[in-house]
Amino acid sequence: MEKNIRDGATIYCTLGTCKSKLIIPKEKNARINGEGQAVVSDNVVGVNITNFCSCTRSFPPPPCTPAIVLKWQLADKKHKIQGELAILDKCILPCLNGGIIKIEKSGQIKE
Template identity: 40%
Template sequence: MNKKIQVLDGFCLKCTMGSSESRIKVPICHGACISGRNQAIVSDYKSGVHITSFGTCSKMTPSEPCNPVILTPWLIEDKNYKINGEAVLFTTSILSCACGGIIRVSEKP
């Protein structure tokens, strides 16, 4: 089980339907940086901005390039930590792709 670590720009992401890892992109500072890296919040979930391709999607037959379809923000268990009123993203958070995959944050930055 993942330890609860605050997610920073560049942390690894893995989708259950993808063939490879990706990295979260936090292009703007929401008001908190750790070791010079922007800290992620629950609204950092937009495909093509924060979340990029996971290689090929195994849900598609035949396999096609992954284009994450993310319609809702990250699901988080702890809403007590906030930056400018938005919940902080932790490694225990998950994100659903409309193509059927579950996206998780890896513990390795």
């Protein structure tokens, strides 16, 4: 069963050398039971997405600087939170540096 993604979910980039956490700002309206829920527009570097240490696209690996221009992909068109498509654990976020950001853990209490 697909899971909603919430604040603090563990994410990784296929070219990154470390994992990160998805950040949903407290003022964001997409909430379920008071918990911040991720939607496709939660793709902003420095707000929702931080770096993944180093980028292995070249050698030696330079510091990771995510370059995101698209929203989260593969969202279920029927699954919305306050009018926006929700991110589910199958969603991906392409980086212009060649990596794909994926969800490792949903941030739900029960994984």
